[in-house]
Amino acid sequence: MAFKQLALVAFVALTLGACEEDRYRGSARHNIPIPSATYTLMAEKGMSKDQPVLIRSYKKESELEVWKRKPSGEYALLKTFPMCRWSGQLGPKVREGDRMAPEGFYAISAAQMNPNSSYYVSFNMGYPNAYDRSLGRTGAHLMVHGACSSAGCYSMTDDQIGEIYALLREAQNAGQKAVQMQALPFRMTPENLAKHRLDSNIAFWKNLKEGTDYFEVARDEPQVSVSGGRYVFNGGSATAAVQQKRQQDDSQVAALVAKGTPAIKLVYDDGDQHSSFKQTLVASGSDSLNKSVSWGSRDVGVSRPDALTIGPRVVVLDDKGRAKATVRAASADNDAVLAAIASAAEEPAKVEVAKAEAAKADPAKPESNKLDPSKTGTIRQAAPSAATQVAKVLPGAAQQAPVLASATPAAPVAAEESQPFYQRALSFVPLIGASRPAAPVEAAPVASVVPASPTNVRAPVPPRRADGLRTSQLDQPAAAFASQPTLR
Numbered sequence: 001m002a003f004k005q006l007a008l009v010a011f012v013a014l015t016l017g018a019c020e021e022d023r024y025r026g027s028a029r030h031n032i033p034i035p036s037a038t039y040t041l042m043a044e045k046g047m048s049k050d051q052p053v054l055i056r057s058y059k060k061e062s063e064l065e066v067w068k069r070k071p072s073g074e075y076a077l078l079k080t081f082p083m084c085r086w087s088g089q090l091g092p093k094v095r096e097g098d099r100m101a102p103e104g105f106y107a108i109s110a111a112q113m114n115p116n117s118s119y120y121v122s123f124n125m126g127y128p129n130a131y132d133r134s135l136g137r138t139g140a141h142l143m144v145h146g147a148c149s150s151a152g153c154y155s156m157t158d159d160q161i162g163e164i165y166a167l168l169r170e171a172q173n174a175g176q177k178a179v180q181m182q183a184l185p186f187r188m189t190p191e192n193l194a195k196h197r198l199d200s201n202i203a204f205w206k207n208l209k210e211g212t213d214y215f216e217v218a219r220d221e222p223q224v225s226v227s228g229g230r231y232v233f234n235g236g237s238a239t240a241a242v243q244q245k246r247q248q249d250d251s252q253v254a255a256l257v258a259k260g261t262p263a264i265k266l267v268y269d270d271g272d273q274h275s276s277f278k279q280t281l282v283a284s285g286s287d288s289l290n291k292s293v294s295w296g297s298r299d300v301g302v303s304r305p306d307a308l309t310i311g312p313r314v315v316v317l318d319d320k321g322r323a324k325a326t327v328r329a330a331s332a333d334n335d336a337v338l339a340a341i342a343s344a345a346e347e348p349a350k351v352e353v354a355k356a357e358a359a360k361a362d363p364a365k366p367e368s369n370k371l372d373p374s375k376t377g378t379i380r381q382a383a384p385s386a387a388t389q390v391a392k393v394l395p396g397a398a399q400q401a402p403v404l405a406s407a408t409p410a411a412p413v414a415a416e417e418s419q420p421f422y423q424r425a426l427s428f429v430p431l432i433g434a435s436r437p438a439a440p441v442e443a444a445p446v447a448s449v450v451p452a453s454p455t456n457v458r459a460p461v462p463p464r465r466a467d468g469l470r471t472s473q474l475d476q477p478a479a480a481f482a483s484q485p486t487l488r
Helices: 002-022 026-031 036-044 130-134 158-173 190-195 202-218 240-258 275-284 286-293 334-361 386-390 421-426
Strands: 053-058 063-069 075-082 104-109 122-124 143-145 178-184 224-227 230-233 264-267 313-317 323-328
Touching: 036 075, 053 158, 063 158, 075 158, 075 275, 104 130, 104 202, 122 158, 130 224, 143 158, 158 178, 178 202, 190 202, 190 240, 190 334, 202 230, 202 240, 264 334, 275 286, 313 334, 323 334
Parallel strands: 053 178
Antiparallel strands: 053 063, 063 075, 104 178, 122 143, 224 230, 264 313, 313 323
16 A cells, blocks of 8 residues: 555656656756747748747837748747846946847847846847947846846746747757847837937947848848947948948838928836736736746746836927927827827917907906905915826926916905094094004915826836846846856
8 A cells, every 4th residue: 555655756756857848947947949820920920940030029019029030041020029128218327227128239149048047048249349349338137038127138938938938949059150139219100200200219220121121121120230339330331232231211200200200209107018017017017017928037026016007108299309298108108108298288388279269258358367256365276187297297206286376366455445534544643552553464376286186197106026037137136037048
């Protein structure tokens, strides 16, 4: 009987161990297989696991693409993954600890692959590269990893990073020396370029577009070098087809500007995530999202969930690139951004119409200073709408709405004017043994102060956990950072 029980326990242990290996935990993570559905997809597109791969990431759209080279030599899109988390703002990483995820062209070699990451598996982007170093930029250990948490990295779900890791590993095992990663602020469309044409990073982004234009026309990865603080692609030469694409894009940007496309700057509370994850976050909370997407990572939780439940602030710029209005958008999607800008533009017109109607009703008294006839001495005013006040708030600090001037009360009629002359004259003669009564104190005018409706108030940020995500040496010593690549 004891032998049978021992055999049963051993069988159960082996079964549980096999289940664990199906998710490829622990030391088995370096052998994560490509999912069978992805094998089927590759077969449908005429691809194989051994062919080279290329990665493109987009912050604003919160997406990461994996491309594969076909037997014809051209790259084709294999799969698009929604991104669970990126931190910071649109724009390049400049210094260690700024929470910015890198933008640029990076090369991922086999030495940068890390199957022993605390965030399931990961690979180091290679920041700072030659371009970053030429500008004196600092930082280290900028990764693409699992867990829905970021302090400068691109964070995928554990299942996603496992699949991406397996695709890169198989291509490298077949001879690809380095996988190119094109880390971009947004898709380089004329619409995005028109909106961001006055952003302080636009010159850098146009430089990146030179490389993406070549890739999109030739369907081949550009050869990247650095010279004079710029990326140089294919030795600085461009084919006629690439030049034609650039001219067409420039013409479309000019046409969009002529039609009135506003120049904007997006300001995030702290990065963003794909809408598919945001829906889960809002509906079920950060704990539920964390459990569903990071089953194999160290439990660090979703980073800054308070910054993800609202969209970015949209700063509308004037012709000189200066902020003239700011409004909160529901999301970074183009339609949501344009809708927010349109609502901000409509509010001043609505206010003027309301003032005009009030002036017609009582031209002697401005609407903002009308006295309530039932309550002498008080001021009646409708509070401005939230959208109106949002448009007055510039990035960084809320501005208080202007203090409205109080209504000037009518001058009181002097009581002595109704008295006979001799009584008024005698009033100046003090009575013996009596003091002159003090003059009555007039009530001070009532001022109406409309408090500003803060538009950039966030929920209190919980303190960082002791085991929270760290991606730079400024936050945590390199020896304590578990996601460093294992050189081998």
